[in-house]
Amino acid sequence: MGRKFVVGGNWKMNGSKAMIGDILKFLKEGQLNSETEVILGVPAIYLDYVKSSVPANIEVAAQNCYKVDKGAFTGEISPLMLKDIGINWVILGHSERRQIFGESDELIAEKVAFALENGLKVIACIGETLEEREAGQTEEVVCRQTQAIAEKITDWSNVVLAYEPVWAIGTGKTATPEEAQTVHKAIREFFAKNVSADVANSIRIQYGGSVSGATCKELGKQPDIDGFLVGGASLKPEFVDIVNARA
Numbered sequence: 001m002g003r004k005f006v007v008g009g010n011w012k013m014n015g016s017k018a019m020i021g022d023i024l025k026f027l028k029e030g031q032l033n034s035e036t037e038v039i040l041g042v043p044a045i046y047l048d049y050v051k052s053s054v055p056a057n058i059e060v061a062a063q064n065c066y067k068v069d070k071g072a073f074t075g076e077i078s079p080l081m082l083k084d085i086g087i088n089w090v091i092l093g094h095s096e097r098r099q100i101f102g103e104s105d106e107l108i109a110e111k112v113a114f115a116l117e118n119g120l121k122v123i124a125c126i127g128e129t130l131e132e133r134e135a136g137q138t139e140e141v142v143c144r145q146t147q148a149i150a151e152k153i154t155d156w157s158n159v160v161l162a163y164e165p166v167w168a169i170g171t172g173k174t175a176t177p178e179e180a181q182t183v184h185k186a187i188r189e190f191f192a193k194n195v196s197a198d199v200a201n202s203i204r205i206q207y208g209g210s211v212s213g214a215t216c217k218e219l220g221k222q223p224d225i226d227g228f229l230v231g232g233a234s235l236k237p238e239f240v241d242i243v244n245a246r247a
């Protein structure tokens with residue numbers, strides 16, 4: 001069976017009630033391809049609000065959650081809380097969490113495992129920095145990040161992997177379709193070798209990093225690119241074009 005195209009909009013720390021109103025308007029008015037799964041990554045404070053007003057064909061994700069169910073962890077939210085308000089998805093390991101908030105491969109892997117155990121679906125993010133790419137370490141880095149998760153989970157059916165090269169995030173510098181495809185293929189080979197042929201075939205791998213209405217079509221044609229994780233452009237009407245990249 002083919003892998004269903006999956007496009008996430010990661011709003012990051014953006015939005016207001018007024019802005020969310022505008023975003024939901026263009027999403028409701030736009031003709032979203034029903035063959036594409038659409039997931040909005042929403043700031044925690046707006047999750048309930050968005051969940052209550054989003055059309056049924058759009059899923060809502062948190063942008064982070066912690067690795068235990070409750071307790072003295074000021075400022076954190078748990079997978080159980082997300083499930084409690086009807087949220088089914090979480091983005092984990094985004095490069096901004098890794099770089100700005102110092103999250104390690106191991107912590108991210110623990111969060112992925114705990115979120116899955118509690119019935120969430122996970123978009124797990126990986127990707128190399130510019131320095132790592134220039135040092136020829138891209139594949140080594142993304143495999144190391146994936147391996148950390150593979151050590152903590154066995155069932156990948158509720159995981160989407162997002163390959164987001166750090167140098168392409170928010171820079172307007174999209175990876176070329178060939179650059180992205182090369183890494184996506186390497187990740188799939190990692191799964192074939194270290195997890196199973198079945199997971200290698202079935203896991204969906206999104207590309208993220210300056211995806212726009214202009215770049216999405218060519219990227220979306222690559223055989224190992226199964227969708228996108230979109231930052232800046234997910235706040236704008238062109239997000240509809242990105243959702244429909246394969247249409």
Ligand SMILES: O=C(CO)COP(=O)(O)O
Pocket residue numbers: 010094164168169170171172208209210211229230231232233
């Ligand atoms: O980080 C990203 C999505 O998670 C990508 O952000 P941009 O699309 O703004 O480059």
